[in-house]
Amino acid sequence: MSFFNYIFGPKLYMEYRGVHEPQRKMYEPGPVEKFGEQILSTLSVVWSVSYYTSPLIFTFLYRRGYFVADSMPTLAKLTTSVGLIVIISLFMRGVGRRQSRAYTSMINALTLAKVNSSSDALRRFDIDFSAWPVDFDVKALAGDAKKPTTTAIRRDSLSIATLPCELIAYVAIHTFGLSMIYPGSVKLLQKFMRPALIAGRAKLIEEDNGIRYKVKTIDSNEIDTLFIDNRNDNVGNGKTLVICSEGNAGFYEVGIMATPIALKYSVLGWNHPGFAGSTGQPQPEQDKNAIDAVVRFAINHLGFAVEDVILYGWSIGGYSTLWAASIYPDVKGVVLDATFDDVLYLAQPRMPASLGGIVRVAIRKYCNLNNAELAEKYNGPLLLIRRTEDEIIAEDNRIDTNRGNYLALSVLKYRYPNLFGSTQLSLAKALLSKQLESYSYTVAEEKLCMSRLITYASDEGKSFPMLIGADYSDEMRSQMAMFLLRKHLRDYNSSHCTQLPGEFFSIPWDIPIEHGFVFT
Structure with a gap:
């Protein structure tokens, strides 16, 4: 084994339970490795700070005369000293790792995985995911006529008339704006959450038999996924796969997977580009390509039929979910929890009113997460879950301002335009201003509404x-409109970030078709 493999190998976080380790074991570096790693970590932090403050540093050094010829030898000596410290620290890290049985076992497993394209032995270890070999590359499916080949590649152009506003919007969204919309992509937050993410992965792998996979997208991002296979549970829901899309600060390790897992579904979680082990940035184009690759992975590698897939999205993950539903329309259903209609109406109130125009340009041009518009491209079963005490997508926790209301009305108005006229929309808005339990219909009314729908769908189809x-x-x-609203929307009496209880998660309602059915 080359010594360079130890010097430049990935970080090892944990060794899972197995033959050699009856209990999970966090990796503890020896004193030599630990000392070398601390020096390298400190230099890395200094470099990061220096990078972002470089204009100030260069100005300071220039005024002190460090860029004149007489000061160059001093700078050269400083650079040489830092380089020597880095070399010594790397050597110490390599020596320390080579003395570790756990790290040596991991390096051997990693080498074997790269040579044999099999990650079985490597799965005993939790390592820096950048070193993990690719398990599935969507590019290998090029020319597959059975599956959609849609790729989310976008070309942005600037209008001369609005050039100043668009330039400001571009700079804003590509500096702090995207981090505000997707705070989970901020490396400092990820560093803070790393212990929780490691523990969450360990639980999913050890207690739920989860398997971690690296999926490569059409735009060459590497997506961190974890799959739990319950297909062998003949009495459960294991034949159905639930693909979970997390929120803007959510990770599959500690996210929404827990709900379908408890219900014994097969479950596939993934992290947005730029989140934890996934590379890239959570830009809409990259996020679309990511969920597309995840669905293709489920179909082509895990062996699920698209008709056996439920797409489950929470909060901003609803956009990823609806995009997947739009290009895989034959999925079993879509479940959206605490999801909004349009991110623009969440972004504008959080910014000064004077910047409203720039915010609109930034969102519409570079981060147009318009769920209401995207939902019109999906014709299948859909379940919306509204949090009655939502503090994120509602103003001052007021249920009547919940953006999920607008998404529900937009979907229903599009799907049933003749049933949702102005009168019915007013009734629906009044109903949505309070908890849905305040409205109920009789068994006879439900049967009557169902009969009307079945008759129409059986004769005319349900597109x-x-x-x-x-x-x-x-x-x-009005009777039909209220019935349909209750069939598409459920209330959960909770805030935005609490775990969804299993009783609120179900296969979305659909209109059954009975050929030859006649309503009397």
Whole structure:
């Protein structure tokens, strides 16, 4: 084994339970490795700070005369000294790692995985994921006629008339703006959360038999995923796969996977580009390519039929979910929890009113997460879950301002335009201003509404927009509208970030079709 493998090998975080380790074991570097690693870590922090403050540093050094010829030998000596410290620290790290049984076992497993393209032995270890070999590359599916080949590649152009505003918007979104929308991509936050993420992965792997995979996207990002296979559980929901898309500061290690896992579904979690082990940035184009690759991985590598897949998104993960649903329309259903209609209406109130125009340009041009618009491209079963005490997508926790209300009304108005006229929309808004439990319908009313839907869908099909109700009275439309609202939306009496209880997660409702059915 080359000594350079120890010097430049990945960080080892944990060794999972196995033959050699009856209990999970956090990797503890020896004193030699630890000392060398501390020096390298300190130099890394100094370099990062220096990089971001370089204009100030260069100005200071220039005024002190460090860039004149007489000062160059001093700078050269300083550079040489720092270089020597780095070399000694790297050597110490290599020596320390070579003395570790756990690290040597990991390096052997990593080498074997790269040679044999098998990660089985490596799965005993939690390492820096950048060193993990690719398990599935979506580019290998080029020319696959069975699956969509849509790729989210976008070309942005500037308009001369609005050039100043667009330039400011571009700079804002590509500096601090994207980090504000996706704070989970901030490395400092990830460093703070690393112990929780490591522990969360360990639980999923050891207690739920999770398997970690690296999926490579069409734009060459590497996506960190984890799969839990419950297909052998004949009494559970294991034949159905739930693909989970996390929120803007969520990670699969500590995220929404827990809900479908408890219900014994097979579950596939993934991290957005730039989150934890995933490379890239959470720009819409990269995020679309990421979820596309994850779905292809589920179909082509894990062996699930698209009809057996439920797409589950929480908060901003609803955008990823709806994008996947739009290009994989035959999925079993879509579940959206605490999801909004349009990120623009969440971004504008959080910025000064004077910057409203720039915010609009930045969102519409570079981060247009418009779920209401995207939902119109999916015709399948859809379940929306609204948090009644949501403090993130509602103003002052007021249920009537919850952006999930607008998403629900937008979806229903598009799908059933004749049933959701002005009168029905007003009734629906009034109903959504309070908890849905305040409205109920009788068994007879439910049967009547179902009969009307089944009759129409059986005769005309159930593609959307569905034109049922053109000849209905206003009272009949209102009855149908309230019925459909309750079928598509459920209330959970909680805030935005709490774990969703299992009783609120279910396969979305769909209109059954009975050929030859006649409503009387």
